[in-house]
Amino acid sequence: MAVTEEAVLRTLEGVQDPELGGNIVDLGMVTEVRISGDDVEVGVALTIAECPMRNQIENDALRRVRAMPGVENATIRITAMTKTQRAELMSVARRRVRERAQPTNVSPTTRVLAVSSGKGGVGKSTIAVNIAVALKESGFRVGLLDADIWGFSTPRMLGAEGRLEADTQTHLIQPTSASGIQLVSTGLIIDSEETALMWRGLMLSKALEQFLTQVEWGDLDYLVIDMPPGTGDIQMALSRMLPQAEMIVVTTPQRAAQKVAVRVADMARRSHMPIVGVIENMSGEVFGSGGGQDLADELGVPLIASVPLEADVVAGGDTGRPVAGDPESRAGRALTAATAKLVELVPPADLETCTGRIAKLLAELDEGAA
Numbered sequence: 001m002a003v004t005e006e007a008v009l010r011t012l013e014g015v016q017d018p019e020l021g022g023n024i025v026d027l028g029m030v031t032e033v034r035i036s037g038d039d040v041e042v043g044v045a046l047t048i049a050e051c052p053m054r055n056q057i058e059n060d061a062l063r064r065v066r067a068m069p070g071v072e073n074a075t076i077r078i079t080a081m082t083k084t085q086r087a088e089l090m091s092v093a094r095r096r097v098r099e100r101a102q103p104t105n106v107s108p109t110t111r112v113l114a115v116s117s118g119k120g121g122v123g124k125s126t127i128a129v130n131i132a133v134a135l136k137e138s139g140f141r142v143g144l145l146d147a148d149i150w151g152f153s154t155p156r157m158l159g160a161e162g163r164l165e166a167d168t169q170t171h172l173i174q175p176t177s178a179s180g181i182q183l184v185s186t187g188l189i190i191d192s193e194e195t196a197l198m199w200r201g202l203m204l205s206k207a208l209e210q211f212l213t214q215v216e217w218g219d220l221d222y223l224v225i226d227m228p229p230g231t232g233d234i235q236m237a238l239s240r241m242l243p244q245a246e247m248i249v250v251t252t253p254q255r256a257a258q259k260v261a262v263r264v265a266d267m268a269r270r271s272h273m274p275i276v277g278v279i280e281n282m283s284g285e286v287f288g289s290g291g292g293q294d295l296a297d298e299l300g301v302p303l304i305a306s307v308p309l310e311a312d313v314v315a316g317g318d319t320g321r322p323v324a325g326d327p328e329s330r331a332g333r334a335l336t337a338a339t340a341k342l343v344e345l346v347p348p349a350d351l352e353t354c355t356g357r358i359a360k361l362l363a364e365l366d367e368g369a370a
């Protein structure tokens with residue numbers, strides 16, 4: 001399938017300028033998209049060429065465009081804005097500051113990692129929970145959203161006993177802290193008939209929407225999302241509401257990558273969600289290995305890790321003590337290493353930005369004017 005300018009722009013909408021709270025397309029920072037065959041060149045104008053955000057924006061844009069189906073080579077050309085462009089950006093920024101236009105309650109500085117797979121039961125929830133734990137152990141502020149609305153398993157895996165409650169002032173739902181992770185799951189709500197009925201009446205995508213818009217997530221470095229099995233609605237809803245979301249694909253080691261790859265690639269294309277990489281799970285003597293690498297090659301993304309099939313993973317999930325971070329556990333070590341690789345691939349947003357300073361200035365100006 002040939003790449004279109006429209007598809008490239010849609011993909012670039014996932015690149016956030018963290019402190020301005022907008023994507024680079026909306027902010028008018030994309031100056032041109034040039035397509036010739038499977039080569040794509042994108043021009044991005046920054047407020048100043050030495051912007052400290054330069055690397056992040058450049059890498060994010062590159063990673064996203066490169067991950068598009070039909071793209072062989074991608075180039076991002078960074079330029080500095082002209083006076084006129086800068087004035088235009090200022091006016092967009094000003095409008096945003098005024099409107100506080102934030103469609104969700106997830107901060108634009110939060111990196112969103114959706115753990116998905118082409119089929120069920122491969123260990124998505126296990127991987128999502130362990131990555132969240134390992135990120136937390138590395139000192140990051142981490143949220144975990146259980147998007148498996150009816151098949152939730154994260155509360156058990158984290159040994160979470162709290163309940164979700166709404167703040168009396170803001171009416172925003174407060175996540176439960178489990179092992180220092182901000183957790184939201186339907187499993188933390190449906191203990192009364194009344195709430196169960198309320199939630200059951202909602203469509204799945206509506207439930208996800210509530211979790212994204214009505215939860216006080218706060219300032220997180222990472223939001224890990226445990227996706228439900230299958231593709232479809234939730235995936236699309238997620239990318240629509242959180243364009244900065246990126247996908248981690250979990251697969252088992254059986255070498256049937258081709259079929260899974262087609263499904264995953266299709267899912268990624270339809271949702272415009274870039275794939276960060278593949279994690280092979282349950283590798284070892286029983287299921288063999290190599291399927292993860294095959295799938296990664298097929299999708300043109302890195303293999304992040306291969307996590308062995310080990311009994312302690314199941315026990316950890318059942319007792320609320322995930323193996324990540326347990327140096328005695330082989331699987332735990334693999335999961336910790338996987339997380340370190342992820343942080344390398346998707347580093348936390350840099351807060352000290354040039355546009356951020358502009359935004360702050362604008363906010364002050366607005367306050368002064370009010």
Ligand SMILES: Nc1ncnc2c1ncn2[C@@H]1O[C@H](COP(=O)(O)OP(=O)(O)OP(=O)(O)O)[C@@H](O)[C@H]1O
Nearest residue numbers: 120121122123124125126229282308309310313314
């Ligand atoms: N590396 C592993 N070694 C051993 N058991 C594992 C491993 N990873 C996951 N499991 C076990 O496999 C089962 C399925 O895992 P999990 O629930 O994480 O899969 P899932 O992909 O989220 O499933 P679903 O599609 O139903 O949401 C669980 O019992 C889990 O403990």
Ligand SMILES: [Mg+2]
Nearest residue numbers: 124125148153
């Ligand atoms: Mg699951």
